[in-house]
Amino acid sequence: MKYITDLKELNTLSPCVITLGKFDGVHKGHQKLIRLVQQIGEKNDWKTAVFTFDVSPQVKLGMSRHLLLMTNEERRLKLEKMGLDYLVECPFTDEIKNMEPEDFVKEILIGKMHARSLVIGKDFHFGKQRRGDAALLCKLGEELNLEIRVEEKEKDGRRDISSTYVREELTLGHMEKVTELLGNPYSVKGEIVHGNHIGHTLGFPTINQIPEASKLLPPKGVYLSKTLVDGREYDGISNVGTKPTVQGNKVMGIETHLLFFSGDLYGKEARVQLLSFRRPEKKFASLEELKKQLDSDIKEARDLAVRRMSAPSPSLTRL
Numbered sequence: 027m028k029y030i031t032d033l034k035e036l037n038t039l040s041p042c043v044i045t046l047g048k049f050d051g052v053h054k055g056h057q058k059l060i061r062l063v064q065q066i067g068e069k070n071d072w073k074t075a076v077f078t079f080d081v082s083p084q085v086k087l088g089m090s091r092h093l094l095l096m097t098n099e100e101r102r103l104k105l106e107k108m109g110l111d112y113l114v115e116c117p118f119t120d121e122i123k124n125m126e127p128e129d130f131v132k133e134i135l136i137g138k139m140h141a142r143s144l145v146i147g148k149d150f151h152f153g154k155q156r157r158g159d160a161a162l163l164c165k166l167g168e169e170l171n172l173e174i175r176v177e178e179k180e181k182d183g184r185r186d187i188s189s190t191y192v193r194e195e196l197t198l199g200h201m202e203k204v205t206e207l208l209g210n211p212y213s214v215k216g217e218i219v220h221g222n223h224i225g226h227t228l229g230f231p232t233i234n235q236i237p238e239a240s241k242l243l244p245p246k247g248v249y250l251s252k253t254l255v256d257g258r259e260y261d262g263i264s265n266v267g268t269k270p271t272v273q274g275n276k277v278m279g280i281e282t283h284l285l286f287f288s289g290d291l292y293g294k295e296a297r298v299q300l301l302s303f304r305r306p307e308k309k310f311a312s313l314e315e316l317k318k319q320l321d322s323d324i325k326e327a328r329d330l331a332v333r334r335m336s337a338p339s340p341s342l343t344r345l
Contacts (some may be wrong), residue, residue, distance in 0.1 A: 027105065027106040027109075027110050027111060027112065027113055028111065028112050028113075028212065029102055029106075029112075029113050029115070030112060030113065030114045030115065031080065031116075031117065032117075032171060033116065033117070033134070033138065036114065036134070036138035036139055037138055039073065039112060039138070039139045039140055040072070040073045040140065041072050041073065041140045041141075041142050042072050042073035042074065042075045042111070042112065042139060042140060042141060042142065043063050043066045043067045043070070043072050043073075043074055043075070043103060043141070043142060043143040043144070043145065044063070044069070044075045044076070044077050044139060044141050044143070044145070045059045045060060045062075045063045045075075045077070045137060045145040045146065046077045046078070046144065046146055046150065046152065047059070047078060047146070047147065047150060048078060048079070048189065049076060049078050049101060049209060050094055050095045050096055050104070050189045051094075051095035051096055051189050051192050052096065052101060052104045052105065052108075053187055053188070053189065053192055053207050053208050053209070053335070054180050054187050054207060054208070054209050054234070055147070055179055055180040055186070055187040055188060056136075057108075057209060058177065059145050059146070059147065059177060060074075060076070060105075060108055060181045062109065062145050062175060062177065063075075063076075063110075063145050063195060064109065064110075066143050066145070066173075066175070067111075068184070070142065070143075072142055072143070072302045073111040073112060074109075074110050074111045074112070074262045075110065075111060075112035075113070075114060076105055076112070076113050076114065077114045077116065077139070077271070078101075078109055078113070078114070078115055078116070079115065079116050079117075079118045080098065080115050080116065080117050080118060081118055088287055090111065092193065092242075093241060093242035094240050094241055094242060095189060095192055095193065095196070095212075095242055097240065097241055098115065099215065100213070100215050102115075103215075110292070114139070115153075115249050117161075122234040123154070124154050125153060125154060126152075126153055126154050126157075127152055127153030127157050127158025127162055128156065128158075128162075129153075129154060130158065131158075131163070131172075132152050132170070133263075135172075136170060136172065142172065142173065143172070143173035143174075143175065143247050144163060144167070144172065144173070144174050144175070144193060145175045145177065146160060146174070146175070146176055146177070147165065147176075147177055147179060148160055148176050148177065148178060148179065149179075150163075160174075160176045163176075164176065167245055182206070182207060186274055188208055191207060192207050192208060193242060194334050195207065196212060196242060196244050197242075197244065198245070199244050199245045199247065199305075201244065201300055201301055201302050201303055202301075203250065204244075205301070210299075211252070211300065211301055212244070212299065212300050212340035213268070213297045213299045213300070214235060214237050214241065214243070214280055214297070214300070215281075215295065215296070215297045215298075215299050216235040216236065216237055216238070216295070217235065217293065217294070217295055217296075218233045218234065218235060218255075218291045218292055218293065218294050218295075218296050219234050219235065219236060219292070220234065220292060231283070231288070232281045232282055232283045232284075233253070233280050233281070233282050233284065233291055233296060234279055234280070234282075235279060235280045235281075235282075235296065235298065236277065236279045237278070237280065238277075238281070243266055243280075244266060244300060245266070245276065245303070245306065245335060246266055246267035246268070246306065246307035247265070247266060247267065247303055247304070247305055247306040247307045248263055248264070248266075248303075248304045248306075248307070248323055249263065249264045249266065249300045249301065249302060249303055249304060250262075250263060250264075250301045250302040250304060250327055250330060251263060251264040251282055251298050251299060251300055251301055252280055252298075252299045252301060253284055253296055253297070253298045253299070254296065254297040254299070255291055255294055255295070255297075256294065256298045260284040260285065260286070260287050261284075261285045261286070261327065261328075261330075261331035262274075262282050262283050262284045262285050262327065263283050263285075263304070263323050263324060263327045264280055264281065264282040264283075264298055264300060264322070265282075265307065266278075266279075266280055266300070266307075267279075267307040268307075280298055282296075282298055283320075283324060283338065284325070285327060285328055285331055286331075304323065304326070305323075308311050325333065
């Protein structure tokens with residue numbers, strides 16, 4: 027997949043089919059649009075592309091303060107694994123912000139990206155003051171010989187699957203529902219850094235990550251997790267929070283104990299998938315009490331991991 031962050035590079039694109047939006051989380055609704063893009067591209071021998079922005083226009087304009095389900099890097103990696111030809115992460119400049127919807131379609135999508143077909147959700151808006159919508163695109167499509175496909179939302183029961191829905195479930199700690207809506211477990215990618223080594227002192231060595239400030243995290247607490255490092259998977263338990271038992275610790279982070287593993291992973295990139303909420307973060311009266319609770323947490327995680335490994339079910343997706 028070619029990753030484009032400069033509009034000057036758009037002139038290199040071949041005729042293509044494009045889907046547009048924020049794609050935060052790349053949930054099942056987004057995946058529905060991408061599958062259709064790929065079907066149209068294969069049928070017509072066109073390139074496939076996702077067009078999005080380097081920052082959410084609503085956030086840039088002060089209309090929203092939402093943290094992200096995915097960092098830009100996490101979004102790029104997931105879309106690359108889905109087999110798209112191009113990801114255009116357009117800078118949300120004043121020029122783009124003030125571009126009339128008709129000009130955006132003619133100058134950017136057709137003029138630079140050579141669009142032949144657009145795939146959008148029914149609530150898609152674009153252009154200056156979000157004046158562009160599905161109805162305008164359909165009208166422009168007739169005038170410009172541009173195929174427009176407006177798709178209904180993917181549903182979870184009676185509710186539309188959306189980034190807002192995923193955020194709601196995540197902030198409640200409903201990780202199984204989040205996995206269902208995303209089609210894969212919620213994960214945090216980042217470098218393994220040095221912590222305060224309390225886990226090692228207690229006999230439970232851990233890896234530590236400091237997520238980007240823009241990344242939305244679930245409630246503070248302990249989670250069953252799966253960690254991917256160097257192409258290998260490790261079951262474990264993860265603490266999301268600030269380690270309240272450790273005096274002076276205020277930094278939000280993720281600390282993970284890997285089951286059935288010993289070794290040095292400092293400096294490597296890890297993807298921690300948060301599978302199931304087990305208990306809220308708690309301040310213990312002493313490190314001895316903390317150690318007793320960790321013994322219990324790890325025993326539960328080991329038992330579940332052993333049962334899962336012996337069960338004839340497919341492994342978790344790695345997206």
